[in-house]
Amino acid sequence: MEPLRLQKWLARCGCGSRRACEQLIAQGRVAVNGAPATLGMKVDPARDAITVDGKPVNPPQQAYVYLMLHKPRGYVTTRKDPHAPRTVMELLEGVPVPVFPIGRLDADSEGLLLFTNDGAFANRLMHPRYKLPKTYRVWVQGVPSDRALQRLREGVPLEDGMTAPAQVRRIRSEDGQTLLEIVLYEGRKRQIRRMCQAVGHPVRRLVRIAIGELRLPRDLKPGQWRMLTDEELQLLQSCPSGK
Template identity: 50%
Template sequence: MERLQKILAGAGVASRRKCEELILGGKVQVNGETVTTLGTKADPAVDVITVGGKTIGAEKKIYIVFNKPKGVITSASDPQGRKIVTDYLKGITERLYPVGRLDYDTEGLLLLTNDGDFAHLLTHPKHHVPKTYHATVKGVPHGTELDKLKKGVMLEDGMTAPAEVEYQDIDPEQKHSTISITIYEGRNRQVRRMFDAIKHPVTKLKRISFGDLYLGNLKRGLYRHLTKEEIEGLLKQARIAGNKSAKGQADRSK
C-alpha cells in the first residue's frame, strides 16, 4: 500500500504537488469512490484508480546502467540545450532519473531509474555505497600523497572519509598517471577536489563501478537493463552499509 499522491506521481500523472491538488479537488477516485483526503493509501495492483475518469496503472519499474560520455549533462533537462543523459535512452518511454550524479566532464557508470525508493537508498549519505573511479592526473603522486587520500583530506566542506587508492598506470615520462580511487561519499566533484588537494589535478575521470556493479564492456553512450540479481545485490549492499553506519553511530554515542 502506498500514498495515493505517490502512486499518481509514479504513474506519470503529474508532480507530487500537482497530484495532491488533484486529490483535494475531487478529481481522483479509488474503486469508484472519490477521495479527497491526502495520505489515503491504495494498492495499484489491486485497486482501480482513476483521474478525471481515466484509469491509471502502476508504472513499470525501470533500472538501467548507462555508460555516460564526457560532455553530457546528468539531468532530465538543460536550459542551455546541451546533451543530457536521457537523449541516449532510445526505446524507453518511462521518465527516468539519475541515481546520484556525474559531472559534465566525467564519464562512466551512471544508474537511472523511476524507482524513488531505490534511488534514495543508494544515495543516502548513511549508506556509504562505494564508488570506484579511474582518475588520470597530472604527474605521479608519491605514495605519501596517496596516503593522505587514504586517511582523508580536508576540503572546504570538511574532511573526507578514508578512500581506497592504488596506482593503475604510470606514464613512462612521468607526465601523468592513472589512479584507482574508491570513495564512500557523494560530495559534489569530490574526486577532483581530493586530487586538487594533493596538487595533482584530474585531467580525465571515469567511474567504473557503483557498489558491486561494474561498467564492464558496456560501450560509451549505450545502456542496458539491470538484472534482478543486480538490483537485489545493490539494495542488499546499501542496507548492510546503512546498518554498519547506524551501529557505528550508536557505539560512538556510548
C-alpha cells in the same frame, strides 16, 4: 491509504529520488490542491490533487525498470536543463517508460550511471547511511608521492569539510600522468576532482567503473544503455546497510 510525506509519494510516483523530490518542493514546483507545497507536509493521494510544474502526479501504472548507461563526456546528469547543451536523457532513446538518474556524474566525467522509475530503490542507493562504495579510475597529472596518496586515503580538507577516508591505489604512471583507482563512500559535488587538486595532482580523466559490486560491463560502449539483469539488480538490492 494512510497520509504520507509528500516527498515520499512523489518518489513513489517516479518524480525522482526522495532527495530530488525534496528539491522540487523547495523550488516551489509542487502544489497540493492548488496551493504551494511545503517540505514535510503529509498528503492523502486518494483525496489531494498533487501537481509538479502544473501537471498532475499519478502513481506509476507500469512495472519498475532499472537500467545502466555508459555515460560519455560532455553530457549533464539531469532530466532537463535549458542551459545544458546535452543531457544524459538524450542517450536513452528506446527506454519504454520515463526514468530518472540515480545520483550523478559531472559533465566531464564518464562511466557507470544508473536510472530507474523506482523512487524507493533510488533513495536506498543514495542515502548516506548505506555508504555504498563507488569505484573510479582516475588519471591525474604528475606522479603523486606516497604522502599525497596517504592524504587522499585519510581525508582531505575541502571548503565543505574534511572528506571521509577513501581507498586509493596507484595502478601505473606514464607520459607524465598517473592512473589511480579510488573508492569513495560518500558523494560530494566534484569530490574526486577537488581532492586531487588539493594534493597537487589535477584530474585529467575520470571514469566510474563500479557502484557497489555492480561493475561497468566491458562491452557497453560510451553512450550505450541496457536494462540491468536480475543478478545485477540483486547485487544492488543486497548492498549492506553500512561500511
